[in-house]
Amino acid sequence: MTRSGAGPSTASAFAAARAEGRAALIGYLPAGFPDVAGSIAAIQIMVEAGCDVIEVGLPYSDPVMDGPTIQAAAQQALEGGVRTTDVLRTVEAVAATGTPTVVMTYWNPIEKYGVERFAADLSGAGGAGLITPDLTPDSGAEWIAAADEHGLDKVFLVAPSSTDARIAMTTANCRGFVYATAVMGVTGARTTTSDLAGPLVARTRLATDLPVGVGLGVSNGSQAAEVAAYADGVIVGSAFVRALLDAGTDRSAGLESVGALTRDLAAGVRAEVVRA
Known part of the structure; x- marks a missing residue:
């Protein structure tokens, strides 16, 4: 395995957070929302304000696992003409900040682009890896081979419904970290955190030594602190998207809102420094 891209790894971000006795903050935003330049500007603010890892979403026309907030953002990006090449350009801009950057995408666009070609281009852009919510390891041999060839993280998902055997198989095929989706159903910010997450x-830690990041609709610092008490990473997506959606055409207000949200979340993951 070779890591041909120059981008930083997610392992380094989790190790740095662990050294500080805290969870990592992982922020998600779709590329091309509100437009390509706007998404890069927003993500750069997320980095400056405290995100340790960035997930760049690849907008897709049939986002069956996403809630209405991320669906609205993806639709706006698609209507604006965003392409996979724009996603890679976004990754390159974010990775240049020194922050590990992964792409989160449904599998169909990667197949359409070409699996080996995408792996090579993602690595070349400095990307750290790929999160594949609708691709499982037992159906992902082509991606696993391409990721191994280019030294990219393979982040597969586990869920409360996963059997212990399924968790063991999934985590054995992960590299970088494991994504624990602790809310059954579509994504979206929630007012309370799930009691299924802990x-x-x-269960996941019984199967692997990899860091476990949790995505369950965290929308503020106090929720981030709750999740940071037991997880290695706190994943936030819909709340960032909502901050930009609520600002409408006022780009300055949207960026200010994203910065304020990030600072609140970053304080949350630092509030709980003694974790299980």
Whole structure:
């Protein structure tokens, strides 16, 4: 395995957070929302304000696992003409900040682009890897081979419904970290955190030494602190998208809102420094 891209790895970000006795903050935003330049500007603010890892979303026309907030953002990006090449350009701009940058995408666009070609181009852009919510390891041989060839992280998902055997198989094929999706159903910010998350992280840790990041609709610093008490990473997506959506055409207000949200979340992951 070779890591041909020059981008930083997610392992380094988790190790740095662990050295500080805290969870990593992982922020998600779709490329091309509100437009390509706007998404890069917003993500750069997320980095400056405290995100340790960035997930760049690849907008897709049939986002069956996403809630209405991310669906609205993806639709706006698609209507604006965003392409996979724009996603890679966004990754390159974010990775240049020194922040590990992964792409989160449904599998169909990668197949259409070409699996080996995408792996090579993602690595060349400095990307750290790929999160594949609708691709499982037992159906992902082509991606696993391409990721191994280019030294890219392979981040597969586990869920409360996963059996112990399924968790073991999934985590054995991960590199970088494991994505624990602790809310059954579509994505979206929520007012309370899930009581399924802690047990899922505990079960996952029995199967792997990899960091476990939790995505369950965290929308503020106090929720981030709750999740940081038991997870290695706190993943936030819909709340960042909502901050930009609520600002409408006022780009300055949207960026200010994203910065304020990031600072609140970053303070949250630092509030709980003694974790299980």
